[in-house]
Amino acid sequence: MEFSKGHGTENDFVILPDPDARLDLDAPRIAALCDRRRGLGADGLLRVARAGALVAAGVLDALPEGTAADDWFMDYRNADGSIAEMCGNGVRVFAHYLTAHGLENRSEFVVGSRAGGKPVVVHESGPVVGEVTVDMGVVRTLGESTATLDGRVYPGLGIDVGNPHLACVDPHLTDTALAALDLSAPGFDPGFFPHGVNIEFLTPISSGVVHMRVHERGVGETRSCGTGTVAAAAAALRFDGATDGAVRVQIPGGAVQVCIENGRAWLRGPSVLVATGTIDDDWWSAQA
């Protein structure tokens, strides 16, 4: 079985081309594939399938809003095998993969996701390096909540970008202090986030830039989270009493640009396609 490996600001993915949605992607198999010792290793998996084929195969109940049957659909899974609605870095890598591998010849098209169709603009699509802007859609504020880290309470803003986030802007945090935090097990209010949450810790905006780290639901700490950078930008703007603006979000894996206008967000950033290869059929069958 063919696979590719790619990353967006070092948030890395195994990409499985499966246009007709034939693969059985059960959670233990995905967890094994994404494991960095037992498998290929990745923060998540991107199945490349036609949206209509996923409906026909029973993976999706119906076509999500803004998605047509012929659209390519990013069937995203976290490293632990759980399903997530959206992945901002994943969409950029997915769109780059489609164009670089000749599955899509337009530079502007819609990528299907469980959070709806996401229009993308592919600015660059080399065999290795790409650059993509994603229309991330509406950023919905859920209200205030808190995260805990090492016994300290961080006030944050619940934000829905298709998937749930808790973005904690700490006015006392410098980029050096942020780098020293232990993000292995942040706490959150499960009553507020019954389906779990991705948690961002960040500095306020300074010269248009915030520094952010993230603990992802279903993965652990990652070096970047695209939806998380959008949530972070929205929370940082609100911290400054603003709703709209452009924010450069610096994460351990690089930097992305987030633009928010009238409650809608655009995410622009890089994508890197690292490798293609073959997964051994015997190994794959043994994981079932």
Ligand SMILES: N[C@@H](CCC[C@H](N)C(=O)O)C(=O)O
């Ligand atoms: N890394 C992704 C987000 C992936 C999903 C997330 N872990 C969740 O469970 O919601 C991104 O770039 O947005």
